[in-house]
Amino acid sequence: MMKLYMDVGGTTIRTELHTYDTVVHETYVSCDHELYDLIGSLLKRYPGILFIGIAYAGMIHHGCIITAPNIEVKIHDLKQKTEQLYGIRVEIENDVNCAVLAEAHDHTSGDIVALYVGTGLGCGVVSDGRLLHGHDSLAAEIGHIPYKSTPFHCGCGKDNCIELYASGSGLLKWKQYHNLKGQPDLSQLRHSDKQIERDIAERFEKALLSAAGTMVTLFNPETLVLGGGIVSANPYLVEIVTEQIQAYALPEAAKRVTVVQTRLKDAPL
Structure with missing residues (x-):
């Protein structure tokens, strides 16, 4: 199963695509890409993606983006819309919450x-x-x-x-x-x-x-x-x-x- 991980910040969006035998790293300028559209384009390029994990620089509650002081939010229910349209699993969490879990493990x-x-x-x-x-x-x-x-x-x-x-x-x-x-x-x-x-x-x-x-x-x-x-x-x-x-x-x-x-x-x- 191919998995896509995204770190969405106010300046850059970093992605890691885990394929069957490699990891593909890409970086985008946040202000140049609406997140929902970027996800759609990546799913078209890599139709084997079945899971997306998003670390997002904003306030997230039950998978919904409440607000993001440094990012223009156009679609708040990103998780629900993506799952419904593409039939894949999506998880989204605050970026520093994701980071502290990694730090706790480290x-x-x-x-x-x-x-x-x-x-x-x-x-x-x-x-x-x-x-x-x-x-x-x-x-x-x-x-x-x-x-x-x-x-x-x-x-x-x-x-x-x-x-x-x-x-x-x-x-x-x-x-x-x-x-x-x-x-x-x-x-x-x-x-x-x-x-x-x-x-x-x-x-x-x-x-x-x-x-x-x-x-x-x-x-x-x-x-x-x-x-x-x-x-x-x-x-x-x-x-x-x-x-x-x-x-x-x-x-x-x-x-x-x-x-x-x-x-x-x-x-x-």
């Missing part, structure tokens, strides 16, 4: 938090061996806790989400607000000769520390795993969180947690 841990920083700021929690969902599958949405007001809005509609400070989309919004050119490169901002750019980087680091400290305080994990594209490109962030977590979390919880960078490539897949 670290052999039943109490672990995955904090991923990419286009958005996401978190997944395994506590006492179980994935934490919440009543409406909205648990651990760390990117959207109130932090500090900004002169612009998050994709969720608020203007004070911590994601507006500690994420790729947040960095871009700050650069646009200050009329700064170029892509939101954290390392470039951190080492810039412009004070305003260094300030953006410093606010990013403090917001990330606040997010990490909040998760450590709330869930008392054995391990805090940092991942995502921005952490991968800026591994110094792991060192900062390791060294300063004590000041941002309940001291006893911070004392016992191990902060690490993910060892997995494309953990949501």
Whole structure:
């Protein structure tokens, strides 16, 4: 049986097609592809696909996309429509929830938090061996806790989400607000000769520390795993969180947690 796995983020869509004897990797630009249409085109190219697993950067409840702050959602009941039209099985889950399950397996841990920083700021929690969902599958949405007001809005509609400070989309919004050119490169901002750019980087680091400290305080994990594209490109962030977590979390919880960078490539897949 051929299986298709998809990691759908705000910037890129990564796919792994598991055929009978090989794995085919492909990458797409998220804004160039409507997910339902992309699935349809892949099913036409590979008619042997009988299962699709989707790790999605959004809020998922019972297979339905509730909302996705960094993705334009056109079809919310993607699972149901795809299964009905093509007669195949489809499973969809929040991307960082998928990642934390992989991290729990990799670290052999039943109490672990995955904090991923990419286009958005996401978190997944395994506590006492179980994935934490919440009543409406909205648990651990760390990117959207109130932090500090900004002169612009998050994709969720608020203007004070911590994601507006500690994420790729947040960095871009700050650069646009200050009329700064170029892509939101954290390392470039951190080492810039412009004070305003260094300030953006410093606010990013403090917001990330606040997010990490909040998760450590709330869930008392054995391990805090940092991942995502921005952490991968800026591994110094792991060192900062390791060294300063004590000041941002309940001291006893911070004392016992191990902060690490993910060892997995494309953990949501």
